[in-house]
Amino acid sequence: xxxxxxxxxxxxxxxxxxxxxxxxxxxxxxxxxxxxxxxxxxxxxxxxxxxxxxxxxxxxxxxxxxxxxxxxxxxxxxxxxxxxxxxxxxxxxxxxxxxxxxxxxxxxxxxxxxxxxxxxxxxxxxxxxxxxxxxxxxxxxxxxxxxxxxxxxxxxxxxxxxxxxxxxxxxxxxxxxxxxxxxxxxxxxxxxxxxxxxxxxxxxxxxxxxxxxxxxxxxxxxxxxxxxxxxxxxxxxxxxxxxxxxxxxxxxxxxxxxxxxxxxxxxxxxxxxxxxxxxxxxxxxxxxxxxxxxxxxxxxxxxxxxxxxxxxxx
Amino acid sequence: xxxxxxxxxxxxxxxxxxxxxxxxxxxxxxxxxxxxxxxxxxxxxxxxxxxxxxxxxxxxxxxxxxxxxxxxxxxxxxxxxxxxxxxxxxxxxxxxxxxxxxxxxxxxxxxxxxxxxxxxxxxxxxxxxxxxxxxxxxxxxxxxxxxxxxxxxxxxxxxxxxxxxxxxxxxxxxxxxxxxxxxxxxxxxxxxxxxxxxxxxxxxxxxxxxxxxxxxxxxxxxxxxxxxxxxxxxxxxxxxxxxxxxxxxxxxxxxxxxxxxxxxxxxxxxxxxxxxxxxxxxxxxxxxxxxxxxxxxxxxxxxxxxxxxxxxxxxxxxxxxxxxxxxxxxxxxxxxxxxxxxxxxxxxxxxxxxxxxxxxxxxxxxxxxxxxxxxxxxxxxxxxxxxxxxxxxxxxxxxxxxxxxxxxxxxxxxxxxxxxxxxxxxxxxxxxxxxxxxxxxxxxxxxxxxxxxxxxxxxxxxxxxxxxxxxxxxxxxxxxxxxxxxxxxxxxxxxxxxxxxxxxxxxxxxxxxxxxxxxxxxxxxxxxxxxxxxxxxxxxxxxxxxxxxxxxxxxxxxxxxxxxxxxxxxxxxxxxxxxxxxxxxxxxxxxxxxxxxxxxxxxxxxxxxxxxxx
Numbered sequence: 001x002x003x004x005x006x007x008x009x010x011x012x013x014x015x016x017x018x019x020x021x022x023x024x025x026x027x028x029x030x031x032x033x034x035x036x037x038x039x040x041x042x043x044x045x046x047x048x049x050x051x052x053x054x055x056x057x058x059x060x061x062x063x064x065x066x067x068x069x070x071x072x073x074x075x076x077x078x079x080x081x082x083x084x085x086x087x088x089x090x091x092x093x094x095x096x097x098x099x100x101x102x103x104x105x106x107x108x109x110x111x112x113x114x115x116x117x118x119x120x121x122x123x124x125x126x127x128x129x130x131x132x133x134x135x136x137x138x139x140x141x142x143x144x145x146x147x148x149x150x151x152x153x154x155x156x157x158x159x160x161x162x163x164x165x166x167x168x169x170x171x172x173x174x175x176x177x178x179x180x181x182x183x184x185x186x187x188x189x190x191x192x193x194x195x196x197x198x199x200x201x202x203x204x205x206x207x208x209x210x211x212x213x214x215x216x217x218x219x220x221x222x223x224x225x226x227x228x229x230x231x232x233x234x235x236x237x238x239x240x241x242x243x244x245x246x247x248x249x250x251x252x253x254x255x256x257x258x259x260x261x262x263x264x265x266x267x268x269x270x271x272x273x274x275x276x277x278x279x280x281x282x283x284x285x286x287x288x289x290x291x292x293x294x295x296x297x298x299x300x301x302x303x304x305x306x307x308x309x310x311x312x313x314x
Numbered sequence: 315x316x317x318x319x320x321x322x323x324x325x326x327x328x329x330x331x332x333x334x335x336x337x338x339x340x341x342x343x344x345x346x347x348x349x350x351x352x353x354x355x356x357x358x359x360x361x362x363x364x365x366x367x368x369x370x371x372x373x374x375x376x377x378x379x380x381x382x383x384x385x386x387x388x389x390x391x392x393x394x395x396x397x398x399x400x401x402x403x404x405x406x407x408x409x410x411x412x413x414x415x416x417x418x419x420x421x422x423x424x425x426x427x428x429x430x431x432x433x434x435x436x437x438x439x440x441x442x443x444x445x446x447x448x449x450x451x452x453x454x455x456x457x458x459x460x461x462x463x464x465x466x467x468x469x470x471x472x473x474x475x476x477x478x479x480x481x482x483x484x485x486x487x488x489x490x491x492x493x494x495x496x497x498x499x500x501x502x503x504x505x506x507x508x509x510x511x512x513x514x515x516x517x518x519x520x521x522x523x524x525x526x527x528x529x530x531x532x533x534x535x536x537x538x539x540x541x542x543x544x545x546x547x548x549x550x551x552x553x554x555x556x557x558x559x560x561x562x563x564x565x566x567x568x569x570x571x572x573x574x575x576x577x578x579x580x581x582x583x584x585x586x587x588x589x590x591x592x593x594x595x596x597x598x599x600x601x602x603x604x605x606x607x608x609x610x611x612x613x614x615x616x617x618x619x620x621x622x623x624x625x626x627x628x629x630x631x632x633x634x635x636x637x638x639x640x641x642x643x644x645x646x647x648x649x650x651x652x653x654x655x656x657x658x659x660x661x662x663x664x665x666x667x668x669x670x671x672x673x674x675x676x677x678x679x680x681x682x683x684x685x686x687x688x689x690x691x692x693x694x695x696x697x698x699x700x701x702x703x704x705x706x707x708x709x710x711x712x713x714x715x716x717x718x719x720x721x722x723x724x725x726x727x728x729x730x731x732x733x734x735x736x737x738x739x740x741x742x743x744x745x746x747x748x749x750x751x752x753x754x755x756x757x758x759x760x761x762x763x764x765x766x767x768x769x770x771x772x773x774x775x776x777x778x779x780x781x782x783x784x785x786x787x788x789x790x791x792x793x794x795x796x797x798x799x800x801x802x803x804x805x806x807x808x809x810x811x812x813x814x815x816x817x818x819x820x821x822x823x824x825x826x827x828x829x830x831x832x833x834x835x836x837x838x839x840x841x842x843x844x845x846x847x848x849x850x851x852x853x854x855x856x857x858x859x860x861x862x863x864x865x866x867x868x869x870x871x872x873x874x875x876x877x878x879x880x881x882x883x884x885x886x887x888x889x890x891x892x893x894x895x896x897x898x899x900x901x902x903x904x905x906x907x908x909x910x911x912x913x914x915x916x917x918x919x920x921x922x923x924x925x926x927x928x
Contacts, residue, residue, distance in 0.1 A: 022779045038433055045427035074351050075529045076512055082529050148570050262562050264531050
């Protein structure tokens with residue numbers, strides 16, 4: 001599966017006319033580089049772009065399994081080094097935002113379902129539709145503008161200048177937290193909204209089912225009925241979402257928002273590599289996304305089986 | 315690291331650099347920003363070639379050289395004399411042995427693919443020229459024909475001299491012919507190390523050399539302790555200790571950060587003249603100023619290239635070409651048609667609508683600041699060129715179109731080809747320089763053309779490589795552009811069609827290809843045609859030792875543009891360019907041109923004498 005996906009991905013990146021060097025050539029020309037043509041010929045030889053696509057794919061994938069992911073054209077550095085630098089931050093950020101989103105979304109969803117059409121539900125619904133409708137990058141720009149022009153704080157990136165290159169210390173952690181609130185806020189607004197809607201919908205459906213009524217009829221406490229009986233059933237789709245969508249996002253999260261916020265994560269790298277046809281970099285990230293999706297599905301299935309006896313029996 | 319005293323670090327022939335305002339104080343980190351990995355905008359600040367542009371951009375002066383290069387009487391031999399005693403940033407002497415290493419072990423070495431013979435280093439038959447290195451400071455080049463332009467080529471941008479800046483003692487450690495691993499493996503390692511802008515500790519000759527690099531995030535450059543320039547009081551330059559460059563990819567965020575005063579001084583952030591009002595509003599709060607006198611150098615921004623070599627098939631075969639394509643090409647080459655296109659353009663409206671009044675309405679020229687037009691006579695030529703057919707007159711446009719046979723044959727109100735076939739003018743909208751400007755501009759121009767009976771189709775090529783490929787190969791009718799250049803002898807493209815496919819062709823892509831390949835590819839210009847005349851003038855100029863006379867040749871070429879063209883049509887130009895520096899950032903010259911990169915700006919203004927008063 002991974003091999004198939006990596007091959008198709010390689011081909012698709014190859015499909016548009018030209019290659020990375022066509023893009024590079026235009027960059028060089030744009031600044032008026034008279035030696036552009038020659039420089040491109042040098043690059044072509046260096047990156048062996050004159051060879052047929054199958055040969056290049058084979059070379060790449062055989063090295064890949066040995067842990068050598070090739071060289072990025074744009075950075076002129078090994079892909080491993082570039083992704084390695086950013087992988088940790090990507091994972092931290094993704095996990096943090098997943099944690100925030102889930103801690104917010106489930107209780108809000110439950111509240112909103114159990115208090116259907118109340119004032120609280122209306123407010124939550126309105127907000128979540130706003131969150132759903134507003135693209136993350138737009139929200140990011142608005143928050144940035146607000147933070148810069150009104151709050152007068154430094155934004156962009158995850159660290160202040162003096163901490164970027166510094167070793168880890170208490171000060172650096174505090175600095176990270178100072179910067180982290182913006183990406184966290186944005187991903188919680190956009191991410192929470194959809195989960196709230198799903199949670200609310202599922203729970204409403206479950207709450208109307210006979211076994212819930214039966215539980216109530218047995219005289220169980222309202223909260224116990226909701227949390228122990230209904231939520232446990234209604235949460236199944238969310239588990240699937242968590243494992244199949246959230247896990248891959250650890251690799252290359254919300255690339256657009258990260259680009260706008262200038263975060264040193266893998267997402268923006270991936271987008272840029274796709275645009276500029278930086279084959280090996282894009283291909284490597286893609287393979288990892290697929291890998292995470294597959295692992296995620298597996299974990300999802302196992303988790304569902306653990307949570308829900310009905311699935312286990314089948 | 316223990317350094318010897320500064321007197322021992324300075325060369326015998328130091329270069330004394332005049333400061334702009336004041337003798338500076340040492341120290342500090344200059345924070346700066348770039349938008350792409352290659353950080354070309356920062357490399358422009360480190361510009362330090364053997365022959366360099368003067369700070370006022372009126373011509374050239376020696377840099378690493380002790381004097382300007384000298385020519386033999388027949389013009390075929392050029393001698394460069396370097397300053398004595400210059401050292402690399404690690405203290406090892408820089409001599410012509412380094413250039414010899416570059417030439418013999420890298421450029422001429424067939425096994426090493428990453429460095430090859432530069433385009434100016436070839437004879438007219440394509441073989442590499444001969445170089446001699448008679449002593450440590452003398453470098454002699456032998457060409458098979460008189461060559462009066464080559465030394466100035468080294469002064470262009472950062473990309474002409476940088477590939478020659480090879481510290482032999484450092485690279486020999488990796489070179490297979492010396493201490494490196496043998497064979498392919500050795501060359502791969504050499505290639506990885508031989509990137510001065512990515513390899514921390516790579517010895518350099520510039521004021522700052524690379525100390526730290528984190529791909530995709532930042533670069534830190536450190537003061538070169540062996541730098542070979544001093545101020546008038548004998549203090550070694552540069553004043554500033556470090557340059558720290560961040561990569562910020564998103565243009566809106568970059569602009570916001572600049573407006574917030576996050577960077578000490580920035581000349582090129584890929585911004586637009588349209589940012590000026592916003593930056594001005596925030597100048598006081600951000601403690602910065604917009605340095606006056608910095609221009610884009612636009613001769614036309616936006617402008618329109620009219621393809622004189624129009625055709626529709628990548629593999630061009632005259633026998634298979636349709637009559638219609640031939641007729642369209644004849645029309646695009648017709649002087650009256652070109653004049654009509656120019657009169658039809660409402661330049662004042664472009665200025666108001668597209669630019670909010672920034673810049674001036676004028677026809678296409680190269681940069682108004684070009685040294686070719688400094689003299690009184692030159693100014694006259696320039697003025698005539700900028701004003702020719704620049705008036706907005708739909709009536710004159712209609713008249714000119716009629717004269718070209720471009721009339722409405724079938725009475726539907728739309729002009730047809732002289733043969734009576736219906737015709738749609740295709741205008742390529744691309745991202746040359748600034749897609750936003752181009753987009754707004756074609757809206758105005760399309761309306762202008764429709765008002766005089768031309769049917770226009772806009773071919774939107776923004777964000778695709780197609781635009782560039784089609785332009786290079788002459789597969790377009792009209793295309794948007796941004797024109798700026800100071801020296802037409804090193805960068806001939808805007809006027810002289812002497813270069814070909816893949817090199818940023820302009821109005822004569824196929825005829826330029828013919829000149830470049832010596833007649834092997836492309837189309838031979840017809841005798842007496844504009845392309846033939848322009849190529850003849852360029853040949854003449856290369857053989858002309860006198861700068862004065864070379865300028866006169868440029869004026870002759872301009873005459874052809876006026877009398878037979880205009881092959882490129884300009885709407886507006888000469889916009890200022892925002893340069894944002896903190897108020898404590900000193901010694902920044904209040905003059906420069908940032909549109910073309912060839913003049914090495916701001917490196918030509920000696921960034922080593924900038925300092926920070928804080």
